Amino acid sequence: MSLSQFPRYFRRTIVVTVAFWSLAPGCSPGTAETGEFSNPEAQTIQRIQGIPAPPGYSRIKTTHGFALFLRNLRLLPSKTVYLYNGKRKGNQEAHFRIVDLSVGKKDLQQCADALIRIRSEYFWHSNQKEKISFHFTSGDVSSYSKWRDGFRPAIRGSKVSFQKTEGYDASYGSFFKYLENLFTYAGTISLKLDSKPVTGTVSPGDFFLESGSPGHAIMILDIVEDPNGKRLYLLGQSYMPAQQFHVLRNPLMPGEAVPGYERYGNVWYDIDPGKEVRTPEWVFPANALRRWK
Numbered sequence: 001m002s003l004s005q006f007p008r009y010f011r012r013t014i015v016v017t018v019a020f021w022s023l024a025p026g027c028s029p030g031t032a033e034t035g036e037f038s039n040p041e042a043q044t045i046q047r048i049q050g051i052p053a054p055p056g057y058s059r060i061k062t063t064h065g066f067a068l069f070l071r072n073l074r075l076l077p078s079k080t081v082y083l084y085n086g087k088r089k090g091n092q093e094a095h096f097r098i099v100d101l102s103v104g105k106k107d108l109q110q111c112a113d114a115l116i117r118i119r120s121e122y123f124w125h126s127n128q129k130e131k132i133s134f135h136f137t138s139g140d141v142s143s144y145s146k147w148r149d150g151f152r153p154a155i156r157g158s159k160v161s162f163q164k165t166e167g168y169d170a171s172y173g174s175f176f177k178y179l180e181n182l183f184t185y186a187g188t189i190s191l192k193l194d195s196k197p198v199t200g201t202v203s204p205g206d207f208f209l210e211s212g213s214p215g216h217a218i219m220i221l222d223i224v225e226d227p228n229g230k231r232l233y234l235l236g237q238s239y240m241p242a243q244q245f246h247v248l249r250n251p252l253m254p255g256e257a258v259p260g261y262e263r264y265g266n267v268w269y270d271i272d273p274g275k276e277v278r279t280p281e282w283v284f285p286a287n288a289l290r291r292w293k
Contacts, residue, residue, distance in 0.1 A: 045097065048073045048221050048234070051247070054256035054268055057224040057232060066292075067204035069122045070221050074100035075247075084109065084242040094280035095246035096258070096267045099236065104176075107241045108183035112191045112217045114238035114245045115207055117179060119292060120144070124175060132178075135193040136160060136185040147178040153185070160185075188215030195290035198273065202231070206291050208277055208284045214240065216282040221247065224268065232256055232268040239281060252278040 045051055049071035053059060062068065076098040081089040084103045101117070103109050109117060116134055123131045132144035140160040142153065150166040188211045198206050207219040222234040232255060235248045247267070255266035271277050273289040 046075055047071065048075065048099075048247070050075075051097070051222070051234065051267070052259045053224040054232065054259065056226045057256075057268075060223045060225050060231075062204065064203065064205075065126055066119070066122050067222075069126070070118070070204050070219075073118075073221070076100050076244075081244050081246055089239075089243050091281065093251075094249060096249050096261070096264055097247045099245040099247070101245045103238075103242055103244055104180060106180065108180055109238060109242045110183075110187075110240050111238050112186065112188045112209075112215070113179075113183040113242070115191070115217050115219050116182065116186060116194075118219070118245070119205075120175075120179060124172075134182055134186055135190040136182075137187055137190045138185070139190075139193065142178075142182050142185070144175065144178050147181070148174065153181065155185075188212060188217055191217060192290070195292055197287070198289040198291045202233070202273060202289065203291070206289055208235075208273075208279075208288045209290045210282070210284055210288055216284070218248070218279055218282070218284070230270075232270055234267070235269055235279065237279070237281075248279055251280055 049059070059071075078098055079092075081092060081095055081098060082103070083089055084105060084107050101114075101121075120132050120134075123129060129148075130145055133141055135141055136153075138158060138160050140153075146162055148170050149168055150164045151162040152165050154161050154163050188209060191209055192211045195207070195209065202220065202223065204220055204222050207217050209215070209217045216237075216239075218235050218237045220233050221236045223231055224234075225231050235250075236245060237248060238245045248269075249264060250266035250269050253266070254270045256268040256270070257265060258267045261267070269277075273287070275286050277284040277288065
């Protein structure tokens with residue numbers, strides 16, 4: 001199937017296809033789509049933008065391409081999060097819905113990696129491939145354009161060089177191999193090099209980051225606002241080991257439920273980025289919010 005056969009989302013001059021989940025190689029989730037763990041009622045919410053805002057709130061207006069891309073991410077009907085190896089994640093209580101994004105068959109696409117993946121997919125499908133460039137933890141820069149041209153990283157102790165060992169390959173398969181190579185040498189420490197602190201208004205695509213080994217990163221997927229300017233946030237994460245990217249529930253903080261899905265508890269987060277932020281599997285310190293450079 002060609003890209004032209006997939007649905008597309010148009011905004012001004014940006015054309016973003018939202019079908020990367022079907023194109024990317026990934027693990028088979030087994031019964032995640034049908035049978036024992038299916039979630040028929042979830043068919044009514046098919047994308048991030050379909051998750052209802054709480055009463056009195058509406059989505060913030062934005063023309064930013066990445067924010068629109070995040071809103072258009074598809075959601076799986078499954079209610080079960082699977083790991084890269086096809087096994088069920090032990091904690092099935094942390095998530096509300098699962099984003100239709102492949103994981104791969106290696107334990108690579110963890111927290112920071114999933115954020116890099118989503119950012120890279122946006123650039124790939126909006127024809128901004130020259131912007132796909134991220135740091136290794138070593139501080140060296142790995143760009144997709146060099147990978148496409150055949151350059152591969154050569155690691156000698158703490159030294160990294162890039163040598164041309166392959167021919168030109170602009171296929172999606174080669175792009176995914178670039179990402180897997182990047183995930184091997186990137187993480188929450190390197191993600192700090194690719195981002196900056198948020199000092200003004202928070203936007204979809206910003207993320208909470210605690211760098212370390214281990215560390216964690218969680219992305220703001222969408223924002224709603226009431227007439228008084230009060231904002232609530234929708235958060236998403238992958239985790240360790242590598243697993244399906246999912247929309248988080250909010251069991252630990254004040255917030256709001258999704259209308260019609262109150263039995264799941266709060267999903268929308270009422271948070272102050274200048275204070276400690278508690279999520280189901282990680283607590284971020286104050287002022288941990290970052291934005292892509």
